[in-house]
Amino acid sequence: MTEPLGIRVEGVHFGYPARPVLRGVDLTVAPGQLTALVGLNGCGKSTLLRLAAGLLRPERGRVLLGGDDLARLSRRAAARRVALLHQSSPAVPGMTVRHLVRQGRYAARGPLGMLREGDDPVVRRALRDVGVEDWAERDVDALSGGERQRVRLAMALAQDTRVLLLDEPTTYLDLHHQLDVLQTVVRLREERGLTVVMVLHDLAHAARFAERIVALRDGRVVADGAPRQVVTPGLLADVLRVAGRVGRDPEGGWPVCYPDHPLPTRI
Numbered sequence: 001m002t003e004p005l006g007i008r009v010e011g012v013h014f015g016y017p018a019r020p021v022l023r024g025v026d027l028t029v030a031p032g033q034l035t036a037l038v039g040l041n042g043c044g045k046s047t048l049l050r051l052a053a054g055l056l057r058p059e060r061g062r063v064l065l066g067g068d069d070l071a072r073l074s075r076r077a078a079a080r081r082v083a084l085l086h087q088s089s090p091a092v093p094g095m096t097v098r099h100l101v102r103q104g105r106y107a108a109r110g111p112l113g114m115l116r117e118g119d120d121p122v123v124r125r126a127l128r129d130v131g132v133e134d135w136a137e138r139d140v141d142a143l144s145g146g147e148r149q150r151v152r153l154a155m156a157l158a159q160d161t162r163v164l165l166l167d168e169p170t171t172y173l174d175l176h177h178q179l180d181v182l183q184t185v186v187r188l189r190e191e192r193g194l195t196v197v198m199v200l201h202d203l204a205h206a207a208r209f210a211e212r213i214v215a216l217r218d219g220r221v222v223a224d225g226a227p228r229q230v231v232t233p234g235l236l237a238d239v240l241r242v243a244g245r246v247g248r249d250p251e252g253g254w255p256v257c258y259p260d261h262p263l264p265t266r267i
């Protein structure tokens, strides 16, 4: 197992034209930590992950991976350290699952774009990690939404990075595969020492699988801590704009939410 890498987001401001999104985000993710990022639609979760992956540059502040400022790393050097599972991506007509997952190896390619020796075992392992090896020769555009989501996760794993950023990894998945994917993430993080940040809309999953929950509102971190401390009726109301109760799982002890009704929201 290689040493896990930590992430530091320092005073980050970012906006799209005419739309400020992040307004001074500070966040330190310890090496090997499994963090869930929660918040309302449009509050900036995906933007924060894109900044942490080096796909966007902060207007102010900086993002460090393992102590190195991402702004000083080339796109390829960053992609060797951090993989991002995007929220969605278009299907590529005629591309097989194996071919798509191999795209995850682009950062590991040599200067002439050739796959280095040893790439295929990484691709095979990624296909196995999410249980899609039997589909390797199928066309991606012939897969269901949930099947495609798992293949996209395999592509991110094929990058073989120490930091994994997952933007809604359970989207399109049935409950069986939601649990399967989240347990796989927990297992890989333990086995390979990955640092994981994942955006989850399901607070029940965040409370059960993450060791830390970070909540964003209006472009700022407004709650940050262990699920047992952070998941409260106040968080439901203030951050997720839902009135509800919070109890405890009788066996696991993690917080369980009983949402009741939505509260007014500006977004």
Ligand SMILES: Nc1ncnc2c1ncn2[C@@H]1O[C@H](COP(=O)(O)OP(=O)(O)OP(=O)(O)O)[C@@H](O)[C@H]1O
Pocket: 016, 017, 019, 021, 039, 040, 041, 042, 043, 044, 045, 046, 047, 048, 087
């Ligand atoms: N490429 C873009 N150009 C302009 N505005 C954008 C762009 N991408 C996102 N935004 C806007 O920035 C804000 C934050 O978007 P972001 O995707 O980070 O939110 P999010 O918290 O991930 O939302 P969701 O839960 O819906 O995925 C939103 O208001 C969105 O409309």
